[in-house]
Amino acid sequence: MLKTKLYGLFAEEIAGALHPFGFEKYRASQVADWIYRRGIIQFEAMTNLSKQQREILAEHFAIDEPRVVEKQQSSDKRTEKFLFALADGATIETVLMRQPYGNSVCISTQVGCAMGCVFCASTLNGIIRDLDCGEMLAQIAYINKLLAIEGQKVDSVVIMGMGEPLANYEQVVRFIRLCRQPYCYEMSYRSFTLSTSGIVPGILKLAAEELPVTLAVSLHAPNDLLRSQLMPINRQYPIASVLQAADYYAQQTGRRVTYEYILIAGMNDSKENAVELAKLLHGRLAHVNLIPINPVPEKGLARPDAKTIAQFEAILRQKQISVTLRREMGTEIQAACGQLRRRVPGRL
Known part of the structure; x- marks a missing residue:
C-alpha cells in the first residue's frame, strides 16, 4: 500500500x-x-x-528522512558536509556552517544541475530531478536534530546548494512558506537567501510573492561576452534583463540584491573587469560578494593571487560599490561555493 x-x-x-x-x-x-x-x-x-x-x-x-551516507568535517570543525541518500537512492549534498552570527545551512533544491556553469561541480553530471518541498525540509530537520544536542538550531538557510532554485520554483517557494509557520521553524524572511543564475521570469515572479528573502544573483562577469562563456544561461537571459529583473525585485521588496562574483585567474579578475562591474552596478540597490574560485579538479580553473583579489575589491570600494570578500569555509572538504555535487560515497 x-x-x-x-x-x-x-x-x-x-x-x-x-x-x-x-x-x-x-x-x-x-x-x-x-x-x-x-x-x-x-x-x-x-x-x-x-x-x-x-x-x-x-x-x-x-515520514521520509534522508539517510546520511557520508559526513565530513573541516579541520576547524566549523563546516560539516552531509551526503544524503533520498528515498529513490538519489544523492544530494548539504552543508552546515557555524558562523559567528549563528548556524547557517546551505541546502540543495535539485539532484544535480542543468545550468552548465563552467566553474561549478554541481553541473558535472547533469540533472536527474527536482527535489520536493519535503526533501528540502528534511535537510534542515536532520541538521536541527544534531544542533539540538548542543542546545542550538538552524538560524538561517542559504538556498544555493545543488541545483537552480528558480528552475524548481513552486517547491522552493512552498519550502520557504512552510519554514515560516509557527508549527514548523517560524523563521523570518531575512533568514533566507535564495541564489539564482539569473532566471528572469522566476525573479519577476518571486518579486510578486510577498516573500522578501535576500536575492543573490550569480553574475560572475561584467559583460555578456564573458558571462556567456562562463554561464550558458546568459545566452537566454543576458545581463541587462537580469539586472532589470533584480532592480524590480529590490523595488518591490525593499531588499538589497547581492551579486555574486567568482574571481577566476586570468578570466574575470582584471582591473578593467572591476571598473566595468562598478559601472554596471552604480546607483543600484546592490552589494557585491566576491568569491575567489574554489578548486574543482575537473575544471582546471585557478583563483587569483591575493594581490589581484585585493586590487579588485579596492577598485569596487573606490567606485562606491558595497562589497565584501566571502570568508572561506569548507574548501578542504569540497563544501564551499561551487564544489557541491551529485556523487556516491567514497568518490569525489
Whole structure:
C-alpha cells in the first residue's frame, strides 16, 4: 500500500489527509508540531495522540528522512558536509556552517544541475530531478536534530546548494512558506537567501510573492561576452534583463540584491573587469560578494593571487560599490561555493 508522505505538507493539508480516518481537525496541528518543530518522525512517540490514532498514522502515512551516507568535517570543525541518500537512492549534498552570527545551512533544491556553469561541480553530471518541498525540509530537520544536542538550531538557510532554485520554483517557494509557520521553524524572511543564475521570469515572479528573502544573483562577469562563456544561461537571459529583473525585485521588496562574483585567474579578475562591474552596478540597490574560485579538479580553473583579489575589491570600494570578500569555509572538504555535487560515497 502506498503511504501518504507527511513531510512537506502544511497543517491544513495534514488535516485534509487525516479527516477520512476520523481525526479531529486540531490533531493536524499536533502532528505538524511533532514532525516539524520537535523533529519526531516515529508515530509511536507522539504521546498526545491516542494509541489507535498512532497505529492509523503508522499504517497509512510516512515520514521520509534522508539517510546520511557520508559526513565530513573541516579541520576547524566549523563546516560539516552531509551526503544524503533520498528515498529513490538519489544523492544530494548539504552543508552546515557555524558562523559567528549563528548556524547557517546551505541546502540543495535539485539532484544535480542543468545550468552548465563552467566553474561549478554541481553541473558535472547533469540533472536527474527536482527535489520536493519535503526533501528540502528534511535537510534542515536532520541538521536541527544534531544542533539540538548542543542546545542550538538552524538560524538561517542559504538556498544555493545543488541545483537552480528558480528552475524548481513552486517547491522552493512552498519550502520557504512552510519554514515560516509557527508549527514548523517560524523563521523570518531575512533568514533566507535564495541564489539564482539569473532566471528572469522566476525573479519577476518571486518579486510578486510577498516573500522578501535576500536575492543573490550569480553574475560572475561584467559583460555578456564573458558571462556567456562562463554561464550558458546568459545566452537566454543576458545581463541587462537580469539586472532589470533584480532592480524590480529590490523595488518591490525593499531588499538589497547581492551579486555574486567568482574571481577566476586570468578570466574575470582584471582591473578593467572591476571598473566595468562598478559601472554596471552604480546607483543600484546592490552589494557585491566576491568569491575567489574554489578548486574543482575537473575544471582546471585557478583563483587569483591575493594581490589581484585585493586590487579588485579596492577598485569596487573606490567606485562606491558595497562589497565584501566571502570568508572561506569548507574548501578542504569540497563544501564551499561551487564544489557541491551529485556523487556516491567514497568518490569525489
